[in-house]
Amino acid sequence: MSQITLVVPHLLPLPEFAPDLVRALTTPAPQTPMLATLLARTVAHRRLATVDTARALPHEQWLARALGLAPDGQPAFAAAAMRGFGLDPEHGTWFIVNPAHVQIARSHSMMADLRQLDLDEDESRALFETARALCQEIDRPLRYGDAQTWFLRADDWAHIDSATPDTVAGMDLTDFVPRGARALAYRKLQNEVQMAWHTHPVNAAREARRLPGVNAFWLWGAAQDKAPMNGKMASIGTPGWIAALAERRLDSFDQLESVLAQDGLLVVGHLAEAAIAADWGVWLQHVLNLEDKLFAPLHAALMQGRVTRLHLVASSRDGLAEFTTTAMAQRKFWCRPTLERLI
Known part of the structure; x- marks a missing residue:
């Protein structure tokens, strides 16, 4: 059993585009049900106030603090x-x-x-x-x-x-x-x-x-030069400097199960290029791919007890949100799965 922190930069769409993008992911039927469930059935969640992003994006600031590099x-x-x-x-x-x-x-x-x-x-x-x-x-x-x-x-x-x-x-x-x-x-x-x-x-x-x-x-x-940074980290689809911070650099999501076998931090960078370019059609395609390759396996690992706690950190260019869920929280059948917390 493990506890996983998952950082997905640019999973939060920019506010002016968020309603339309969430609608595209839920119409005519939910296309990312596991992501919606992970976001809706939580033990804690918070949307952080906009921070000073003049020198670093919210997820970069979060990583620096989490790794003891700030x-x-x-x-x-x-x-x-x-x-x-x-x-x-x-x-x-x-x-x-x-x-x-x-x-x-x-x-x-x-x-x-x-x-x-x-x-x-x-x-x-x-x-x-x-x-x-x-x-x-x-x-x-x-x-x-x-x-x-x-x-x-x-x-x-x-x-x-x-x-x-x-x-x-x-x-x-x-x-x-x-x-x-x-x-x-x-x-x-x-x-x-x-x-x-x-x-x-x-x-x-x-x-x-x-x-x-x-x-x-x-x-x-x-x-x-300082003491080694805090915590174990893996990365996939990230720039070279983020990959260099990781103990493991994944080539594909086929290696995900080995990451979930122990406590650690996983940074997934697949959404960044499309979000920075405001290419929201490509962004939607990548979110759908993450549903199959990342969010569905994570949900299954929670339900099977292989992961006891998931802390999801999502960001945009000017904001950051954190969601914490457990296997027990995922059984809150009365909480309707929704992507509204991305808005």
Whole structure:
């Protein structure tokens, strides 16, 4: 028997779309009955007041607190993510660095969702080596995690105020320019890397294939090496930095049963890309898939006593809700299954 905490970012639709999306999932007949049952038959639930999402999304803030990675109230993921990639954070302050594509319009600039960059390992390695040489010139070590996740050490940049890439994706970058006493030095490095990448063979090849160029990097998540984070965690469908925090990275939901066999935390990231892009048709399709692959097996595990307690954390860009249920709560037949708590 186990107790499971399930985090599903963007399971809460944005308020202006929520009624129509819930209607689409329930008309002409309920299409997600197990999710509806898990949400309706609970021992506790709460919708948290909107938090300050200027630098991190609600689920990112929740994860940082749950894992003990918010020492000053702000998410500090870099050192823990480095360990997940087998890298030694040593001493000092490390940042997560994500290669990115920035679109420049007449009145503003905007960073694309990193999931849409489609950057492969060989391309990333080549761009990384170019950036690493420039970082070395100013005594800023750069380390490689995966194609989308690098790490930069900059001890004197510790107080740069930056946001997570999912917070920034699709938004006007003017509102998210890193600030702080050393932000000017960061922007100077950013400009030098941008110029080096502008004529890079990787970007020339990507342009020929009509793929977005890698013309910027995003720096965030400053952290110093601390004790190992709290709790056991698994992940599926998440960005590289979240996967690096997990002890287990699932390739498919076929591995779900092994996760349910012991207490732990599971982060499921399948809804993020569609929600960030406001592609609600694709979001609906993913929710239906999660009903079959995730919510139905979880409900069955509760009813069979293999899971004694399920704590579900659902979020949107600007809100978060928590639902706690048990096998006994799931037998409250008088509570009608409903998705109304998503609204």
